[in-house]
Amino acid sequence: MSFIDLFQKKRKYATVPSTDRPVNRAGESGEILPEDKPKREIPEGLMNKCPKCATIQFTKELEKNLKVCTSCGYHFKLSAVERIQMVMDEGRFFEYDAELISEDPLEFPDYVGKYRKAVDATGMNDAVITGEGTIGGFPVVVAVMSFDFMGGTLGSVVGEKITNAIEHAMQKNDPLIIFSTSGGARMQESILSLMQMAKSSAAIAKFNEQGGLFISVITDPTFGGVSASYAMLGDYILAEPGAAFGFTGRRVIEQTIRQKLPDNFQTAEFNLKHGQVDMVVVRKDMKNTLTRLLDLHVVKGEVANGK
Numbered sequence: 001m002s003f004i005d006l007f008q009k010k011r012k013y014a015t016v017p018s019t020d021r022p023v024n025r026a027g028e029s030g031e032i033l034p035e036d037k038p039k040r041e042i043p044e045g046l047m048n049k050c051p052k053c054a055t056i057q058f059t060k061e062l063e064k065n066l067k068v069c070t071s072c073g074y075h076f077k078l079s080a081v082e083r084i085q086m087v088m089d090e091g092r093f094f095e096y097d098a099e100l101i102s103e104d105p106l107e108f109p110d111y112v113g114k115y116r117k118a119v120d121a122t123g124m125n126d127a128v129i130t131g132e133g134t135i136g137g138f139p140v141v142v143a144v145m146s147f148d149f150m151g152g153t154l155g156s157v158v159g160e161k162i163t164n165a166i167e168h169a170m171q172k173n174d175p176l177i178i179f180s181t182s183g184g185a186r187m188q189e190s191i192l193s194l195m196q197m198a199k200s201s202a203a204i205a206k207f208n209e210q211g212g213l214f215i216s217v218i219t220d221p222t223f224g225g226v227s228a229s230y231a232m233l234g235d236y237i238l239a240e241p242g243a244a245f246g247f248t249g250r251r252v253i254e255q256t257i258r259q260k261l262p263d264n265f266q267t268a269e270f271n272l273k274h275g276q277v278d279m280v281v282v283r284k285d286m287k288n289t290l291t292r293l294l295d296l297h298v299v300k301g302e303v304a305n306g307k
């Protein structure tokens with residue numbers, strides 16, 4: 001879809017709330033608007049317990065604090081929609097490829113049922129939402145993954161949407177920002193899932209050759225095929241505090257090497273210290289940090305990543 005097509009096409013407007021009603025359910029691409037947000041359904045009801053410090057706080061207070069624990073700063077997971085509302089100007093976003101769904105090509109037992117359940121629970125059609133909008137006034141192409149859709153696993157739909165987003169960024173010569181969170185490859189799609197790593201990485205290499213700017217943002221947790229492909233390929237790699245980020249989980253590594261690993265192993269801070277992450281950014285500063293980076297690289301509408 002070219003830039004022109006995108007805007008000539010009649011836009012479908014969909015309100016994308018936190019969750020208790022489906023996101024973008026029209027089955028077509030559409031703009032996500034901030035108004036008319038129903039409250040997110042939280043099984044615990046009015047209160048939330050912090051998994052890190054066990055402080056109990058009002059859900060409303062927690063949401064006001066961008067879902068960061070008011071006591072210890074623990075960053076709760078966000079849905080893709082919540083994140084879009086937090087970082088995009090006016091919470092607005094024009095979505096790409098909303099209609100893509102997996103076809104269960106391998107007829108993997110119970111995949112269709114699990115997939116359907118995830119669609120119903122999240123209102124998403126797969127584990128990523130991609131599209132375009134502005135951040136701090138700068139036009140950007142953005143992909144945001146959601147862990148609550150089958151653990152943010154990378155299947156053929158996620159890979160295709162990410163690759164399409166990269167290609168949109170390339171055509172428009174706009175910066176690309178991907179917020180990753182993933183348990184890894186989607187086993188129900190086997191090799192078709194693994195090939196998404198190569199496909200998205202090849203697209204990023206091309207984007208990079210063209211001089212495109214790619215900012216990768218790691219959120220909790222990011223593992224497996226996603227960390228071993230696009231999440232690691234950013235010109236900048238930012239991470240939220242405490243975000244677990246690695247390839248294999250700590251238990252598997254400990255059992256393999258028969259050694260105890262440090263407590264903060266694979267956290268954003270550990271990765272910062274060891275050079276895998278460029279900056280750890282608290283949620284309330286994320287939008288400003290992205291704006292600053294965009295401002296550094298976008299000169300009169302032209303993007304330069306220094307290459």
Ligand SMILES: [Zn+2]
Nearest residue numbers: 050053069072
């Ligand atoms: Zn806490």
